[in-house]
Amino acid sequence: MAASSRLISRLTLVTGGGSGIGRAVCQRFASEGASVVVADRNEESANQTLELLSRDHKGQGHLALGVDVSSKDSVEKLVTSIQFMCLSCFLAAPPSVCVNAAGITQDEFLLKMEEDEFDKVIEVNLKGTFLVTQAVSKALVSAGAVKGSIITVGSIVGKVGNIGQVNYSASKAGVEGLTRTAAKELSKFGIRCNCVLPGFITTPMTDKVPEKVIDKLTAVIPMGRMGEPAEVADACAFLASDDSRYITGISIEVAGGLFIG
Numbered sequence: 001m002a003a004s005s006r007l008i009s010r011l012t013l014v015t016g017g018g019s020g021i022g023r024a025v026c027q028r029f030a031s032e033g034a035s036v037v038v039a040d041r042n043e044e045s046a047n048q049t050l051e052l053l054s055r056d057h058k059g060q061g062h063l064a065l066g067v068d069v070s071s072k073d074s075v076e077k078l079v080t081s082i083q084f085m086c087l088s089c090f091l092a093a094p095p096s097v098c099v100n101a102a103g104i105t106q107d108e109f110l111l112k113m114e115e116d117e118f119d120k121v122i123e124v125n126l127k128g129t130f131l132v133t134q135a136v137s138k139a140l141v142s143a144g145a146v147k148g149s150i151i152t153v154g155s156i157v158g159k160v161g162n163i164g165q166v167n168y169s170a171s172k173a174g175v176e177g178l179t180r181t182a183a184k185e186l187s188k189f190g191i192r193c194n195c196v197l198p199g200f201i202t203t204p205m206t207d208k209v210p211e212k213v214i215d216k217l218t219a220v221i222p223m224g225r226m227g228e229p230a231e232v233a234d235a236c237a238f239l240a241s242d243d244s245r246y247i248t249g250i251s252i253e254v255a256g257g258l259f260i261g
């Protein structure tokens, strides 16, 4: 199928859709015909993404909703309201594609890190991915859906570690393990689960990194540059679509060759 029509009539949910990689995923999915629910803790930025989608991809019934992925209550409300609102506007079903792009960093050296700095990053990146994956898969299974694709966002840092990111690298290593286990458990329901592992991508998250650190990082990337959010979105669109129908439990590195050995 032509790439531009792979997601026609698919209801998709993107957490962290208000910024960076999540926003690029929303735009890519909409450009392939999907209806997109943009979910973010920052409702203003979710609405800005929605405005972009409504301007560029009209008539597909996009929505923006607030969510805190680290709260079970908030995630359950999100998934329930998507089904309720979608009943009255476009597709009467849970999202059959979900991308877990919400994430945070709170960097500090191991010897200085406070317990709450560790916990907060685990709560959003790892527990948030668990809560959203669980809520969406429960809804798909109850609805008797025949297929689903859940995409998690890990990081190359989860594989190799990174100075100052003991919390973040642990959360992202956890996301990969969660994804493989979810893939094993959910295959029998037609739900695939895969992970993308971005390297260093230009987004508001990496804007916080000092320029001299970015220069050092770029120097060790074989492709010689940071990645763009749209390049991660390309991998997500492949994993969301039927082009990857026999693929589950894998991780795709989108890292310009960083740390290939």
Ligand SMILES: NC(=O)c1ccc[n+]([C@@H]2O[C@H](COP(=O)([O-])OP(=O)(O)OC[C@H]3O[C@@H](n4cnc5c(N)ncnc54)[C@H](O)[C@@H]3O)[C@@H](O)[C@H]2O)c1
Pocket: 015, 016, 017, 018, 019, 020, 021, 022, 039, 040, 041, 042, 045, 067, 068, 069, 070, 100, 101, 102, 103, 104, 124, 128, 153, 154, 155, 156, 197, 198, 199, 200, 201, 202, 203, 204, 205, 206
């Ligand atoms: N940028 C990179 O280099 C890079 C590399 C590897 C992995 N990642 C991962 O990609 C994902 C997207 O990162 P990004 O670079 O686009 O960052 P970003 O800061 O631009 O976007 C993250 C989004 O997540 C939202 N968010 C944060 N906490 C939330 C919560 N509790 N509930 C709901 N939404 C919440 C933020 O409001 C923001 O809109 C993250 O999981 C990040 O860890 C990024």
